[in-house]
Amino acid sequence: MSHVLIVDDEPAICWGLARLCRQLGCTSTIAATAEEALECSRRESFDVVFLDVRLPGKSGLEILETIRQQSAFPRIIVMTAYGQLSTAVDAVRKGAFEYLVKPFSLSHVERLLERIIPATNAAATGSEQAADSTPSLNSVQKLEENRFELKPHEAKANQLVGSSPVMQEVFRQIALVSASEACVHIHGESGTGKELAARAIHYYSGREKGPFVPVNLAALNPALAESELFGHVKGAYTGADLSRRGVFDQAAGGTVFLDEVADIPPALQVKLLRALEEREIWPVGADQPHRVDFRLISATNQNLLDAVRSGQFRHDLYYRLVTFQLELPPLRDRVADIPDLARHFLRQVAPKRSHLEFTTEFLSALQERPWHGNVRELRNAIEHALIMSPVASPAPWHLPAAMAPLEVPPGVTSQVNSAALPIHQAIPTAETKGEQDPLTVAVRQWAKTRLQEAKLQANLAIEAAPQQEDAGLHARFLAQAEAELFQTILHQCRQNMSEAARLLGIHRTTLKRKLEEFGLMADD
Numbered sequence: 294m295s296h297v298l299i300v301d302d303e304p305a306i307c308w309g310l311a312r313l314c315r316q317l318g319c320t321s322t323i324a325a326t327a328e329e330a331l332e333c334s335r336r337e338s339f340d341v342v343f344l345d346v347r348l349p350g351k352s353g354l355e356i357l358e359t360i361r362q363q364s365a366f367p368r369i370i371v372m373t374a375y376g377q378l379s380t381a382v383d384a385v386r387k388g389a390f391e392y393l394v395k396p397f398s399l400s401h402v403e404r405l406l407e408r409i410i411p412a413t414n415a416a417a418t419g420s421e422q423a424a425d426s427t428p429s430l431n432s433v434q435k436l437e438e439n440r441f442e443l444k445p446h447e448a449k450a451n452q453l454v455g456s457s458p459v460m461q462e463v464f465r466q467i468a469l470v471s472a473s474e475a476c477v478h479i480h481g482e483s484g485t486g487k488e489l490a491a492r493a494i495h496y497y498s499g500r501e502k503g504p505f506v507p508v509n510l511a512a513l514n515p516a517l518a519e520s521e522l523f524g525h526v527k528g529a530y531t532g533a534d535l536s537r538r539g540v541f542d543q544a545a546g547g548t549v550f551l552d553e554v555a556d557i558p559p560a561l562q563v564k565l566l567r568a569l570e571e572r573e574i575w576p577v578g579a580d581q582p583h584r585v586d587f588r589l590i591s592a593t594n595q596n597l598l599d600a601v602r603s604g605q606f607r608h609d610l611y612y613r614l615v616t617f618q619l620e621l622p623p624l625r626d627r628v629a630d631i632p633d634l635a636r637h638f639l640r641q642v643a644p645k646r647s648h649l650e651f652t653t654e655f656l657s658a659l660q661e662r663p664w665h666g667n668v669r670e671l672r673n674a675i676e677h678a679l680i681m682s683p684v685a686s687p688a689p690w691h692l693p694a695a696m697a698p699l700e701v702p703p704g705v706t707s708q709v710n711s712a713a714l715p716i717h718q719a720i721p722t723a724e725t726k727g728e729q730d731p732l733t734v735a736v737r738q739w740a741k742t743r744l745q746e747a748k749l750q751a752n753l754a755i756e757a758a759p760q761q762e763d764a765g766l767h768a769r770f771l772a773q774a775e776a777e778l779f780q781t782i783l784h785q786c787r788q789n790m791s792e793a794a795r796l797l798g799i800h801r802t803t804l805k806r807k808l809e810e811f812g813l814m815a816d817d
């Protein structure tokens with residue numbers, strides 16, 4: 294008969310779990326604190342331990358390792374309500390067998406126990422089944438041999454915020470998969486945090502000291518894509534005066550992040566498959582391949598299976614890439630995370646104002662938006678609102694207009710992520726440039742969206758609509774930016790033209806002429 298230790302200071306949880314144990318024919322002991330739990334595991338041996346993270350006094354994670362050793366390595370199931378990603382990773386590294394996100398259903402726990410109990414019984418009788426009982430959190434054994442410490446500074450720099458149940462599940466999966474070497478495929482709408490999740494997997498893996506090399510396949514010039522990925526030797530083609538290391542070589546000992554992987558040209562799919570299977574890279578023009586040690590994480594906002602079905606994506610490559618699929622939920626499915634995310638972005642974009650409290654009205658307005666651009670749109674909206682309200686806490690009307698839904702036809706990416714451009718083309722990002730200037734971000738996004746539209750039109754062979762598109766991007770940009778700037782300043786100056794012109798540093802007549810040009814002159 295299996296013996297279960299339940300460590301939680303919430304009586305209702307202890308009661309529910311104890312009853313479940315009885316139904317499954319196990320005995321159970323309850324402890325409400327870490328100290329009590331240690332005392333119990335000193336006295337008797339347990340097969341399964343339910344261990345809450347937040348306990349009065351010491352936390353569950355602090356005693357996890359001692360309990361494992363005292364009780365002859367029981368299956369430890371860590372339970373938490375509001376874990377950060379680092380909590381989940383810590384639990385896995387310390388040897389937790391499972392990580393349960395509260396609130397959990399008892400039927401889920403029942404299935405889990407039904408899976409564990411035969412193995413623990415077998416272990417007690419020394420039968421073969423025990424040897425087969427692989428821990429649910431894989432690679433625990435490997436980690437036992439090769440334990441590494443958490444790097445709080447790195448984790449913080451790449452912090453994924455989210456306490457909603459769906460994000461807790463994401464954290465759990467990141468914790469599991471980062472302990473392995475599996476190829477991970479991240480799927481989610483644009484701006485849901487796919488690159489951030491990929492970075493987290495890298496930083497929490499054994500490769501965290503190696504490079505993380507992001508590359509956006511949709512942004513690569515098709516003619517140069519092969520050389521970007523695999524490198525080339527000197528003289529490989531006209532103009533190749535020097536040999537060049539590709540993305541995989543740059544990532545040696547670390548991780549390659551292939552963003553928008555659905556856009557990889559068919560010819561390169563074969564080469565990528567070979568690189569994954571053989572762990573060998575064949576640079577353009579080379580007469581032999583060489584070995585490279587890399588881990589691959591890929592992402593897309595498209596349905597990769599649809600691409601396989603339509604013959605655009607090789608099925609063998611699909612199965613190689615999607616060893617483990619991580620789904621990032623759209624922001625509308627985790628509105629509970631919005632206040633925490635808003636505070637996180639406040640600290641990020643305006644550290645000097647981090648003491649500021651958002652009003653309930655502002656937070657409600659945030660939670661009511663559709664967020665088609667997901668977390669990226671939220672970040673930009675917070676920056677915008679903080680700019681528009683430089684002193685006081687922002688109000689709902691300081692937010693920019695909500696983004697329209699993005700219709701993304703297959704084969705066209707919804708957004709070009711500058712952080713995932715090839716290294717030598719990368720535009721400085723928050724990571725490379727320190728603090729991000731909101732205007733730079735907005736301009737960059739505007740330009741990317743226009744490029745994306747151009748690409749879409751080219752793909753669909755659409756004739757550009759005459760009027761507006763006839764004006765070059767520069768003129769269109771100025772018209773849009775100036776109109777917005779003038780309107781905002783005029784609004785702040787209560788439509789006082791002289792005051793607005795003074796603030797703008799232009800002559801009043803110039804302002805008037807421009808407003809007329811843009812059709813923004815108010816009727817007298």
Ligand SMILES: Nc1ncnc2c1ncn2[C@@H]1O[C@H](COP(=O)(O)OP(=O)(O)OP(=O)(O)O)[C@@H](O)[C@H]1O
Nearest residue numbers: 452453454483484485486487488489668669708710
């Ligand atoms: N859970 C989160 N916590 C904190 N910041 C987040 C979170 N998710 C996304 N972000 C932030 O939102 C922005 C967009 O994230 P990211 O680039 O990772 O999204 P993505 O899904 O890769 O987008 P795309 O598909 O357009 O490339 C970044 O500034 C990122 O730091």
